[in-house]
Amino acid sequence: MINEKRPVKLAPIQKNCLWGREDWMLSWQHEGFEGIPLLIKIITAREALSIQVHPGNEIAWEMEGGNGKTEMWFVLDCEPGACLYYGLKHRISQNEFCKRIQNGTILEICRRVPVRKGDVFYIPAGLIHAIGKGITVAEVQQSSDITYRVYDYDREDADHQKRPLHIEKAARAAGFLPPLAGHHPMGERMQKNGYSRTLLVQCPYFVVQYYEIEKCMEGNVKDSFQSLLVLDGEGCLESVTGNLTLSKGESIFLPKGMGTYRLAGGLQILISEVSTDEFKVWNRRPACHNGSGPGSLKSGNYTGGDFRRGGLCEKPE
Numbered sequence: 534m535i536n537e538k539r540p541v542k543l544a545p546i547q548k549n550c551l552w553g554r555e556d557w558m559l560s561w562q563h564e565g566f567e568g569i570p571l572l573i574k575i576i577t578a579r580e581a582l583s584i585q586v587h588p589g590n591e592i593a594w595e596m597e598g599g600n601g602k603t604e605m606w607f608v609l610d611c612e613p614g615a616c617l618y619y620g621l622k623h624r625i626s627q628n629e630f631c632k633r634i635q636n637g638t639i640l641e642i643c644r645r646v647p648v649r650k651g652d653v654f655y656i657p658a659g660l661i662h663a664i665g666k667g668i669t670v671a672e673v674q675q676s677s678d679i680t681y682r683v684y685d686y687d688r689e690d691a692d693h694q695k696r697p698l699h700i701e702k703a704a705r706a707a708g709f710l711p712p713l714a715g716h717h718p719m720g721e722r723m724q725k726n727g728y729s730r731t732l733l734v735q736c737p738y739f740v741v742q743y744y745e746i747e748k749c750m751e752g753n754v755k756d757s758f759q760s761l762l763v764l765d766g767e768g769c770l771e772s773v774t775g776n777l778t779l780s781k782g783e784s785i786f787l788p789k790g791m792g793t794y795r796l797a798g799g800l801q802i803l804i805s806e807v808s809t810d811e812f813k814v815w816n817r818r819p820a821c822h823n824g825s826g827p828g829s830l831k832s833g834n835y836t837g838g839d840f841r842r843g844g845l846c847e848k849p850e
């Protein structure tokens with residue numbers, strides 16, 4: 534399926550969680566997509582998610598034998614007064630970090646941020662974060678399920694068990710600085726003929742853009758596949774290999790090399806792709822392999838807003 538040069542509509546894979554629900558819109562669990570490098574979800578949080586951190590590639594390969602996770606959120610909806618946790622308030626030591634996980638006071642030093650529809654949060658590996666109660670986001674991330682939990686509100690599951698915290702692993706994976714970036718799109722809204730485009734996040738792993746289509750737009754699928762997530766509206770996708778109707782909540786996969794296409798209608802769409810140019814640039818940097826360069830994941834090197842953090846070493850040497 535993934536090799537054909539035609540657009541494919543993907544049925545969401547629903548997951549019910551302790552705190553709400555996830556709809557996996559593009560994932561390795563979709564048949565024929567086992568090796569897909571991105572995981573795209575819609576997350577509906579009835580309750581707050583645990584405070585967590587994800588490792589970057591280098592540490593993830595060393596400790597877990599898999600990819601690390603950099604992710605981004607685009608806020609689709611939220612209750613009045615909704616907040617989430619995004620990074621630390623100030624720099625702390627690794628020692629303080631571990632103590633605060635152990636004695637349950639880590640929340641005191643996490644930045645609590647009020648949320649509005651349309652906010653964009655870029656979460657490089659190493660940044661402490663948690664989605665709050667009453668928030669719905671579209672999430673784009675590296676294909677990885679490695680999460681280190683540092684606080685879980687003392688919740689218990691149906692069997693009265695608390696979910697484990699991962700103190701030592703989190704201490705290795707975490708940076709101990711606040712995020713340097715704000716929670717806005719990385720690019721300006723660009724008004725074009727018939728549509729507008731806003732760059733939400735560009736990082737070594739993915740590029741996510743938000744399109745508001747009033748009449749139509751033309752796209753091209755070249756070096757990376759594209760994932761189209763229809764956030765609102767109705768319309769259609771036309772390409773030489775097939776046409777599809779589009780409506781709110783649908784996920785459409787356009788395979789690499791599919792060529793030009795046209796979107797028509799009144800649509801709000803999230804288009805995600807793999808960041809191929811960034812990969813090429815980054816892979817030329819020799820420091821990537823010795824653990825001391827800009828691609829290193831050593832905690833002390835953490836620079837928060839540097840979205841190249843994490844490097845692109847597929848496996849540490």
Ligand SMILES: [Zn+2]
Binds near residue numbers: 585587662
């Ligand atoms: Zn996360």
